[in-house]
Amino acid sequence: xxxxxxxxxxxxxxxxxxxxxxxxxxxxxxxxxxxxxxxxxxxxxxxxxxxxxxxxxxxxxxxxxxxxxxxxxxxxxxxxxxxxxxxxxxxxxxxxxxxxxxxxxxxxxxxxxxxxxxxxxxxxxxxxxxxxxxxxxxxxxxxxxxxxxxxxxxxxxxxxxxxxxxxxxxxxxxxxxxxxxxxxxxxxxxxxxxxxxxxxxxxxxxxxxxxxxxxxxxxxxxxxxxxxxxxxxxxxxxxxx
Amino acid sequence: xxxxxxxxxxxxxxxxxxxxxxxxxxxxxxxxxxxxxxxxxxxxxxxxxxxxxxxxxxxxxxxxxxxxxxxxxxxxxxxxxxxxxxxxxxxxxxxxxxxxxxxxxxxxxxxxxxxxxxxxxxxxxxxxxxxxxxxxxxxxxxxxxxxxxxxxxxxxxxxxxxxxxxxxxxxxxxxxxxxxxxxxxxxxxxxxxxxxxxxxxxxxxxxxxxxxxxxxxxxxxxxxxxxxxxxxxxxxxxxxxxxxxxxxxxxxxxxxxxxxxxxxxxxxxxxxxxxxxxxxxxxxxxxxxxxxxxxxxxxxxxxxxxxxxxxxxxxxxxxxx
Numbered sequence: 001x002x003x004x005x006x007x008x009x010x011x012x013x014x015x016x017x018x019x020x021x022x023x024x025x026x027x028x029x030x031x032x033x034x035x036x037x038x039x040x041x042x043x044x045x046x047x048x049x050x051x052x053x054x055x056x057x058x059x060x061x062x063x064x065x066x067x068x069x070x071x072x073x074x075x076x077x078x079x080x081x082x083x084x085x086x087x088x089x090x091x092x093x094x095x096x097x098x099x100x101x102x103x104x105x106x107x108x109x110x111x112x113x114x115x116x117x118x119x120x121x122x123x124x125x126x127x128x129x130x131x132x133x134x135x136x137x138x139x140x141x142x143x144x145x146x147x148x149x150x151x152x153x154x155x156x157x158x159x160x161x162x163x164x165x166x167x168x169x170x171x172x173x174x175x176x177x178x179x180x181x182x183x184x185x186x187x188x189x190x191x192x193x194x195x196x197x198x199x200x201x202x203x204x205x206x207x208x209x210x211x212x213x214x215x216x217x218x219x220x221x222x223x224x225x226x227x228x229x230x231x232x233x234x235x236x237x238x239x240x241x
Numbered sequence: 242x243x244x245x246x247x248x249x250x251x252x253x254x255x256x257x258x259x260x261x262x263x264x265x266x267x268x269x270x271x272x273x274x275x276x277x278x279x280x281x282x283x284x285x286x287x288x289x290x291x292x293x294x295x296x297x298x299x300x301x302x303x304x305x306x307x308x309x310x311x312x313x314x315x316x317x318x319x320x321x322x323x324x325x326x327x328x329x330x331x332x333x334x335x336x337x338x339x340x341x342x343x344x345x346x347x348x349x350x351x352x353x354x355x356x357x358x359x360x361x362x363x364x365x366x367x368x369x370x371x372x373x374x375x376x377x378x379x380x381x382x383x384x385x386x387x388x389x390x391x392x393x394x395x396x397x398x399x400x401x402x403x404x405x406x407x408x409x410x411x412x413x414x415x416x417x418x419x420x421x422x423x424x425x426x427x428x429x430x431x432x433x434x435x436x437x438x439x440x441x442x443x444x445x446x447x448x449x450x451x452x453x454x455x456x457x458x459x460x461x462x463x464x465x466x467x468x469x470x471x472x473x474x475x476x477x478x479x480x481x482x483x484x485x486x487x488x489x490x491x492x493x494x495x496x497x498x499x500x501x502x503x504x505x506x507x508x509x510x511x512x513x514x515x516x517x518x519x520x521x522x523x524x525x526x527x528x529x530x531x532x533x534x535x536x537x538x539x540x541x542x543x544x545x546x547x548x549x550x551x552x553x554x555x556x557x558x559x560x561x562x
Contacts, residue, residue: 074434092428104424107437
């Protein structure tokens with residue numbers, strides 16, 4: 001049967017007077033691509049930040065591979081095998097693309113020979129098609145290239161779970177199709193589990209097996225993409241009254 | 242490529258030997274300038290490790306030199322401890338304080354870190370000024386030298402060894418795996434953490450190592466001057482070290498070396514105009530930080546790049562007239 005690689009139980013997060021998340025339960029099964037959707041301000045990125053250790057939840061637990069990772073610092077969660085990209089990309093601007101990826105690789109293999117982690121860094125950069133720009137400072141990349149760099153860095157941490165935060169923004173139709181193919185291959189060829197926040201509904205429909213819908217900090221519904229988009233409550237949440 | 246590497250290495254070794262022989266041909270005054278320059282190489286290179294490579298712009302670096310100087314000086318003058326043991330103790334104490342201040346500043350960045358370290362520096366300054374019984378305040382504390390016989394030439398080699406040790410430590414750190422982590426933390430702490438970088442460890446480590454090196458520099462300097470005054474842990478000193486690093490080239494390995502020698506030698510020549518030179522350096526450092534953030538090293542490098550490109554493509558104008 002499906003094993004839940006990532007589980008959240010009763011996750012709540014309060015920022016001052018704002019209840020960003022309230023009693024959220026969710027599961028991401030190993031080897032699946034799971035979409036996380038919802039209108040702006042629904043709490044999607046907050047949920048990602050809690051899982052990735054940017055900040056702890058106000059209450060609730062996060063389980064990864066059956067073990068609790070609640071409140072662990074971000075770097076340790078990364079070393080457990082969870083990688084994430086940022087919605088607004090955060091490249092190391094003054095460093096070259098290869099160095100950007102090498103940071104991830106070296107911390108995956110601390111104390112190992114340089115050749116070993118540099119190979120991993122080069123492979124990860126090649127996987128997203130940025131090898132030609134390896135010596136370019138990351139600040140000179142365009143938005144789409146920066147998103148690719150984020151994914152390359154994530155891959156160089158050799159994750160089990162990859163969390164993507166709106167990686168398709170700014171891409172044209174053809175690029176979106178390529179990206180979807182790329183993400184599916186990450187799952188099919190590398191066995192990665194993908195947890196994916198995305199506004200491009202077409203991509204969610206095509207690529208995911210399961211969709212979790214958040215609205216105003218609560219789970220509205222969970223199900224296969226086709227059922228979810230037909231759900232009255234989801235349409236209502238997106239379009240309002 | 243290999244040929245060029247070995248050639249560069251030989252050039253470096255030859256330059257170093259020539260530099261090591263230089264004081265034999267100099268008078269006492271110029272030997273003194275060389276020794277002070279080497280002190281500033283230690284200070285600027287270690288501050289650069291912290292500010293240039295991890296982005297923690299500390300204003301407490303002179304204070305750590307003061308901790309080293311006073312710890313070693315008090316041990317030697319009041320307890321009769323061997324000055325070399327005192328230097329080791331001063332280095333260790335500076336490392337411990339650096340570790341603690343590093344932890345204190347963990348959640349701080351930018352201006353807040355600078356202000357906290359500035360506060361630390363001022364507190365230390367006030368303590369030294371007022372604990373007259375122990376430090377002899379602004380009168381200064383007389384301390385024994387490192388050697389039984391005072392010799393400028395011997396001090397030159399001690400300071401050269403200290404500077405080479407400092408540069409060696411900095412070089413090893415920035416060229417190790419840690420160097421990547423340092424720069425990642427400087428560029429974007431949150432992104433670094435998300436990629437497995439232990440930001441806390443990186444920042445505290447940089448603070449500790451950098452402070453220890455400043456402590457060593459300060460301790461050696463005190464035993465060279467034979468009189469330790471609150472001038473060593475002063476803000477004047479801090480801003481001089483900052484100017485040297487920024488003007489030489491912050492975040493580059495040779496920048497602080499160029500800055501330390503350049504500004505120390507220059508300040509000897511403009512000393513006649515009074516103590517305004519620190520102010521002048523501060524203004525120049527401001528201008529450099531604004532218009533040429535990579536300092537002299539950056540300027541040399543871009544001129545060199547243009548020359549080289551002009552050599553490859555002769556059709557392009559070398560430099561605009």
